[in-house]
Amino acid sequence: MASPLFQKDSCRTFVGTLPGLLVCAVLPSFAAESGFPAPRPAYGIYFGDPLPWLSEAEQQQFQLGFQVFEKNWGPSDGAGDHFNAESCVSCHRDPLPGGSGSRDDSFILLQPAGTRPRKLSRLFRDETGSVRQLPPPGGVFRRRTPALFGLGLIEVIPAGQIAARASLQPEGMRGRPVWIDGRLGRFGAKANVPDLEEFTEDALHTELGIPTEVIATRLRVDGSLQNLLQYLRGLAPPSPRPSWDPDSRGARLFQMLECSVCHVPEYRIRLETASTKNEEVVIRPYTDLLVHRMGAARSDLSDAPDIRADEFRTAPLWGLASVGPPYLHDGAARSLTDAILMHGGEAQHSADQFKALSAEEKEALLEFLRSL
Amino acid sequence: MTMNHTLHARMLTTLLVGIAAVAPCLGGQSAPSKSKSSNFAIITNWGDDTCSLVSVESVEKTREAEQISVIKVGAKPYDVKVESGGRFAYVTCSGADFISVIDLQANLEDQKGRIRIGQGPRDLVLSPDEKRIVVANSGEDTISVVDRASGQQLYTVPVGNIPYGVGLARDGKLAVITLWGSNQVALVELGETAGRVLKHIPVGNLPYTVGIAASGDLALVTCFGSHRVDVIDLQSMSLLSPSVEVGKSPWGLAISDDGASALVANFYAGSASFLQIAPTEKNALSPHRSPVSEVARVDLASELKEQSSPAAGPVQAARHRAKNSSISSDGLVALMTDLSRNKVMVLDMKSRKLRGEISVGHAPYGIAFIPKR
Numbered sequence: 176m177a178s179p180l181f182q183k184d185s186c187r188t189f190v191g192t193l194p195g196l197l198v199c200a201v202l203p204s205f206a207a208e209s210g211f212p213a214p215r216p217a218y219g220i221y222f223g224d225p226l227p228w229l230s231e232a233e234q235q236q237f238q239l240g241f242q243v244f245e246k247n248w249g250p251s252d253g254a255g256d257h258f259n260a261e262s263c264v265s266c267h268r269d270p271l272p273g274g275s276g277s278r279d280d281s282f283i284l285l286q287p288a289g290t291r292p293r294k295l296s297r298l299f300r301d302e303t304g305s306v307r308q309l310p311p312p313g314g315v316f317r318r319r320t321p322a323l324f325g326l327g328l329i330e331v332i333p334a335g336q337i338a339a340r341a342s343l344q345p346e347g348m349r350g351r352p353v354w355i356d357g358r359l360g361r362f363g364a365k366a367n368v369p370d371l372e373e374f375t376e377d378a379l380h381t382e383l384g385i386p387t388e389v390i391a392t393r394l395r396v397d398g399s400l401q402n403l404l405q406y407l408r409g410l411a412p413p414s415p416r417p418s419w420d421p422d423s424r425g426a427r428l429f430q431m432l433e434c435s436v437c438h439v440p441e442y443r444i445r446l447e448t449a450s451t452k453n454e455e456v457v458i459r460p461y462t463d464l465l466v467h468r469m470g471a472a473r474s475d476l477s478d479a480p481d482i483r484a485d486e487f488r489t490a491p492l493w494g495l496a497s498v499g500p501p502y503l504h505d506g507a508a509r510s511l512t513d514a515i516l517m518h519g520g521e522a523q524h525s526a527d528q529f530k531a532l533s534a535e536e537k538e539a540l541l542e543f544l545r546s547l
Numbered sequence: 548m549t550m551n552h553t554l555h556a557r558m559l560t561t562l563l564v565g566i567a568a569v570a571p572c573l574g575g576q577s578a579p580s581k582s583k584s585s586n587f588a589i590i591t592n593w594g595d596d597t598c599s600l601v602s603v604e605s606v607e608k609t610r611e612a613e614q615i616s617v618i619k620v621g622a623k624p625y626d627v628k629v630e631s632g633g634r635f636a637y638v639t640c641s642g643a644d645f646i647s648v649i650d651l652q653a654n655l656e657d658q659k660g661r662i663r664i665g666q667g668p669r670d671l672v673l674s675p676d677e678k679r680i681v682v683a684n685s686g687e688d689t690i691s692v693v694d695r696a697s698g699q700q701l702y703t704v705p706v707g708n709i710p711y712g713v714g715l716a717r718d719g720k721l722a723v724i725t726l727w728g729s730n731q732v733a734l735v736e737l738g739e740t741a742g743r744v745l746k747h748i749p750v751g752n753l754p755y756t757v758g759i760a761a762s763g764d765l766a767l768v769t770c771f772g773s774h775r776v777d778v779i780d781l782q783s784m785s786l787l788s789p790s791v792e793v794g795k796s797p798w799g800l801a802i803s804d805d806g807a808s809a810l811v812a813n814f815y816a817g818s819a820s821f822l823q824i825a826p827t828e829k830n831a832l833s834p835h836r837s838p839v840s841e842v843a844r845v846d847l848a849s850e851l852k853e854q855s856s857p858a859a860g861p862v863q864a865a866r867h868r869a870k871n872s873s874i875s876s877d878g879l880v881a882l883m884t885d886l887s888r889n890k891v892m893v894l895d896m897k898s899r900k901l902r903g904e905i906s907v908g909h910a911p912y913g914i915a916f917i918p919k920r
Contacts, residue, residue: 221868221887224815245752245772247730264753265709265728270593270910272753272772278667278686278709416594416909417889497594497910500622500642545595 214443214457217328219411222497223271226327226411228448233409240406243399245272248383250300253393257296257309258384259283263403266320266382273410275498276320282506283318283382284311285476292316292476294381316475318364319506322498325412326362328458329491330371332442334359340439340463348436348521350465350489353482359464364504365478366466366488371407375400412458413494416546425543428536432528437489437521439463461492461547470519475505485520496545511541585919587615588873588882589636589649590891591624592908598624598638598649599891599907600917603880606893606903614907620647620656626670626913630677630695633918639668639682646671646682646693651917662698664691669711670756674719681722681737683710690724692737704742706733712757714766716781721745723766723781725754732757732768732777734784746784750777755798756871760824761806764832767822767839769797769811776800776811776822778837787837793820794844799871803878808896809839810872810881817867819845819883821899843899847885847892850901873914884911 219225225237247261248254254261259280264272266281276282285292295315300306337359338352353360358369368374379385379394394400420426421440429435438461447453466486474485487504495502500509508514518526529537590599598618605612621640624647629636636649646662649655667686673695674681680693689703690710708728715722722735722742730752734745751770754777758767765787766779776791794813797820802809809822825838832838847867868887874896875881881894889909893902 220866242772262728268709268727418909 214455216414217325217412217456217458218414220414221271222324222413222494223273224411225409228446228454229409230448233405236402236405237409239398240402240404240409241272243403244406248385250304253385253389255384255386256300258298258300259296259382260298261383263378263383267323269322270497273323275322277499277501277506281320283320285316285318286312286314287476290477290480292478296381296384317505319501319504322413322494323407324410324494324498325458325460325491326371326374327408327410328412328444328456329361329460329464330408331446332361332444332458332464336442337361337464341465344436344463344465345433347524348433348467350437350463350467350521352464353466353479353488355479360488361464363478364487365482366464367478367482372404375404375407412460413497413547415459415493418542419546420543423539423543424536425539425541425546428532428540429543432525432540434525435461437463437465437467438492439489459493459547462489465489467522468520470523472519473503473517492544492547495547511544512537585633585917587917588891589627589629589651589915589917590614590884590907590911591620591627591638591913592617592889592910593623593625593641593912594889594909596620596622596624596640596642597908598627598636599911600651600654601891601905601907603875603882603893603916606905610903612903612905614905616654617908618649618655620649621645621661624913625668627915628671628673628680629915629917630673631918636915636917637662637671637673637680638913639664639671641667641669641685644668644686646680648698660698662693662700664693664700665689665703670713672713672715674715676719679719679737681713681715681719683713683724685709685711685727690722690735690742692742702741704735704737704744706735706744707731707747711755712768714757714759716759716763716766721781723757723759723779725750725757725768727753727755730754730770730772732766732779734781748779748784748786750779750786751775751790756800758800758802758809760802761804762827764827765824765839767800767802767809767824769793769800771796771798771814774813776809776820776839778839780832780834782832783834785834787832787839788835789837791820791822791837791839791841793822793841794818798869799884801872801874801881803874803896804876805878808874808878810874810883810894810896812869812872812883813844814868814870814886817847817869819847819869819872819894819899821845821896845894845899847883847901870912871914873916875916876918882914882916884914886910886912 245264260266266276269275269277284295299309353366355369360366362368362374441459443457445455466488468485469487477484502508502514515529586604588601599614600616601614620638621643623642625639625641627638638647648657648660650657664682665684665687669683669685671682682691689705691703692701694701706724707726710724711727712725724733731747735742736745750768752772754768754770756769768777774795778787793811794816796815797811798814799812811820820841821843823842827838867885870884870886872883883892890904
């Protein structure tokens with residue numbers, strides 16, 4: 176379903192081909208000289224802020240959605256007896272509501288089960304209302320609670336632009352788009368979720384334990400679901416730190432080590448909203464949204480029959496140092512250095528090049544990553 | 548560090564050596580007398596794993612000042628408290644699960660003195676006799692009680708869902724803990740070797756910080772999601788009404804030493820709420836007449852716009868994210884951290900005007916005046 180915040184059908188982009196990339200690269204200076212307005216950066220003031228161009232009505236709905244996000248769900252709300260958390264915010268909270276999770280119990284647990292893994296519940300509410308922990312079985316895999324900032328803008332990057340990126344990537348580092356019933360997968364560790372509505376409904380059901388029929392008959396009817404979606408779509412991306420400098424030594428190393436092949440720095444998208452009126456905005460998520468093979472050591476589960484166990488979506492790096500540690504899809508990395516060194520498969524040579532850097536160069540690159 | 552900063556750091560060190568020379572020995576003392584705030588304060592920079600030392604007087608002449616020195620600590624430093632002698636600061640490192648101990652005389656962290664506690668430590672508080680430290684471990688639903696002299700954790704107490712804020716009352720025997728995940732406050736009895744939860748009190752949504760009024764009878768709790776401060780009568784262990792409506796998303800709270808006022812940092816509003824705490828007779832609190840009220844609310848962007856010097860050029864409006872605050876012992880000055888601009892704002896508590904700003908590290912979270920004797 177198209178986002179009410181953005182008219183996806185009317186979105187166009189400059190960046191679809193290599194010439195387009197080049198045009199885009201020179202556009203800012205050309206624009207500055209020619210008097211055309213530069214693209215608007217799409218940040219909030221701080222984590223958890225709404226997109227800066229939301230109208231007053233949209234901001235009000237954003238606030239209503241936040242109330243749904245922070246709400247504790249229980250039996251009186253229709254929540255079932257198996258769940259992982261009582262509210263969205265109890266996991267999505269670092270560094271602020273809407274963020275990632277760092278607690279052990281904010282990780283999603285998955286178990287192999289045929290062609291698709293099964294998500295496990297770690298909590299059980301008995302008939303007296305008491306909640307107890309369910310001990311996890313052996314052989315489970317962990318997925319980290321992702322930060323939600325900026326996902327609304329990731330949702331509206333034109334699918335063609337993302338898919339075309341793969342053909343620009345060199346052999347050996349060539350990712351691939353994940354298609355689900357003709358829709359491009361953008362969300363989740365395996366890029367197997369096409370839009371925020373499906374992402375949200377799945378989370379309400381599997382994480383909060385709300386039955387699908389309750390979502391359909393109660394949350395859709397009373398507007399809670401739509402308000403929650405407006406909140407998620409309205410969350411502004413993290414703004415880079417003042418120290419962020421795309422011309423810094425660290426930024427150049429990021430390119431030299433070919434990190435930017437997969438962690439694509441920038442997209443420019445045209446938004447048609449009540450307040451943006453076909454305006455171009457720039458976002459810097461540092462991801463190509465494609466899946467890449469990350470090596471046997473990083474394998475976990477296949478989330479769908481056509482997604483391999485060692486394939487993972489390139490994680491966005493915006494806000495990196497504030498939404499982690501831990502890092503990587505399973506939180507296995509306790510530091511940025513660990514996260515880089517754990518890159519295998521298509522990224523192995525980048526990790527090897529990082530190892531070969533001097534201490535000074537490593538620190539320059541890490542400082543750049545911390546500034547995103 | 549620039550040459551000026553290095554010089555300032557040496558001057559500060561010398562000054563603090565002088566202060567420390569007359570400071571009482573650590574531990575083993577009876578309850579210390581109330582110390583006066585010095586001109587100096589310490590701030591935790593969550594975003595770059597450091598603490599900043601600042602001079603409050605530095606804004607008297609220039610309105611815009613810089614930190615004096617920077618001290619490296621553990622990952623994601625969150626809260627800070629300073630013992631009354633002004634020599635040691637204790638910093639919860641929320642990304643590293645320990646307390647960093649900073650020797651302010653030496654201007655560096657004593658890495659061997661790191662105190663291991665629970666996961667995701669957030670707020671901490673020193674007991675009135677300063678023999679103990681109590682910390683909220685947001686990552687494992689407990690609080691840690693630490694012996695300050697030995698630097699060892701004595702025990703933990705399971706308290707409830709995602710503890711964040713800590714306050715102590717009854718001579719350190721009652722802990723008031725905000726439970727962010729369940730919208731409650733836990734009242735915890737602290738013994739010598741163990742503690743137990745006495746009661747859970749429902750409060751507003753996403754309670755972050757708790758402050759204890761000087762009388763020890765009242766706890767004030769910022770409810771981030773409900774945009775209000777809740778007030779708890781610690782004698783009857785019950786919520787008082789009405790709650791105090793403040794600005795959007797109140798996060799940090801500081802109460803003056805005389806217990807008569809409080810300052811609330813309203814995060815998404817970019818404003819500060821000044822609260823008055825009316826004196827009450829012991830055991831005479833009425834459940835329906837809270838003695839706490841908001842007497843003023845200051846928009847920080849307007850303050851800056853009014854007071855910017857012409858040479859500074861136009862000031863960008865409404866870009867503040869006020870996180871935390873601390874009030875000097877004499878009640879005249881307050882400091883408030885601004886996460887979006889990486890500054891500490893110096894506020895005059897009487898006029899409620901901004902005196903100036905000090906640039907610090909990235910994402911200044913915790914703040915505390917450094918006492919002097």
